[in-house]
């Protein structure tokens with residue numbers, strides 16, 4: 001029996017050279033074993049080195065593709081299986097197409113496991129903010145089921161090309177500096193940051209989007225196996241949310257469904273002379289709210305439960321303008337009470353702004369949506385609807401007379417500035433409108449909620465907080481001038 005010693009668990013070149021010499025020398029698979037050695041004993045540790053053998057042969061592409069993934073499997077005998085297949089290809093060139101063959105099927109199962117491990121790595125790596133000598137670096141600790149780090153790292157380099165990051169695993173580490181992907185030695189979890197501020201935000205979001213009525217524990221465990229939970233910040237919430245799910249579902253089921261009459265009354269109950277509301281010039285915010293309930297300036301009132309006006313102090317220094325009420329705001333009749341509102345509240349708090357001091361409203365007062373099964377999916381208001389509803393926003397601005405308007409997203413920007421803004425290019429600095437109002441543009445919080453990449457979401461959240469800080473500082477300067 002010979003033992004071929006390879007330099008490391010992913011030493012494909014070493015295996016290929018050993019396999020070439022063994023096959024040309026006629027060494028049957030049953031007489032050779034491959035091992036990964038800590039000793040640098042050369043290709044053949046036992047039985048002596050094989051002499052150089054003249055000759056060459058080719059292997060089919062299907063085999064090479066299988067081998068490139070099979071080598072990432074953690075099984076100790078994967079090199080032996082690869083050699084067995086290579087040996088048998090000599091007499092059966094189409095072996096890789098015989099899916100019922102035991103070796104081929106075994107290789108296919110292991111390749112499937114490797115692909116699954118790579119997929120899980122792409123889904124469950126969670127970066128945490130850290131610092132090194134060059135500045136900010138995002139670091140993740142991950143324990144892949146198979147040795148997929150090197151094959152998967154280019155995916156992260158493409159996806160997170162704008163930030164510096166490291167992925168640490170027990171098999172090795174991948175580092176991206178913005179231009180170059182490099183690999184380092186195995187790491188341990190203590191080298192990765194334990195937790196960062198972004199995780200609170202991520203947990204809040206996960207809890208807010210958790211729908212108990214859709215809970216399917218078996219499917220969830222299959223998609224998010226428990227072995228990955230310990231490194232996922234949101235996983236800490238799963239037992240608690242799962243335990244509470246049946247109670248919450250019962251409450252949802254037992255809640256009386258709104259009758260058509262309820263809906264009719266909620267939309268049309270306000271005792272407003274409709275003919276008078278479209279051109280109503282409100283003298284107070286209460287009068288404006290009544291006017292909105294009877295407004296027919298655009299068709300959006302038809303499918304909404306009610307109009308949702310702004311709320312906050314009548315003389316707020318900062319007016320925050322969003323896009324339109326969402327599903328929860330439409331039912332509650334209040335702005336920013338859904339997931340985006342909760343994110344906004346947390347961001348206000350972090351930026352040192354008190355929601356109680358702010359006037360929050362939307363560019364469009366009725367919820368534009370389309371039904372999808374039992375759900376109502378948000379639809380962006382068009383320019384005509386925004387223009388129609390500026391009537392009410394302009395009156396809110398006239399009545400509140402804010403020092404600064406914070407416009408969240410392109411629709412709010414359009415309503416406040418009267419032109420479609422380039423949000424990313426114009427955000428974060430105070431603009432002045434033709435009528436002298438001061439406006440700060442930033443993204444809408446629902447944009448942050450929709451970002452699937454944790455690192456990108458964290459980066460965008462950081463920029464969002466920076467924009468809110470600009471608003472806070474601009475208000476402070478205004479206060480100081482007044483004093």
Ligand code: SF4
Pocket residue numbers: 292295296297298299300301307364365366385388389392
């Ligand atoms: Fe009137 Fe605005 Fe509602 Fe359209 S969205 S009906 S303009 S309040």
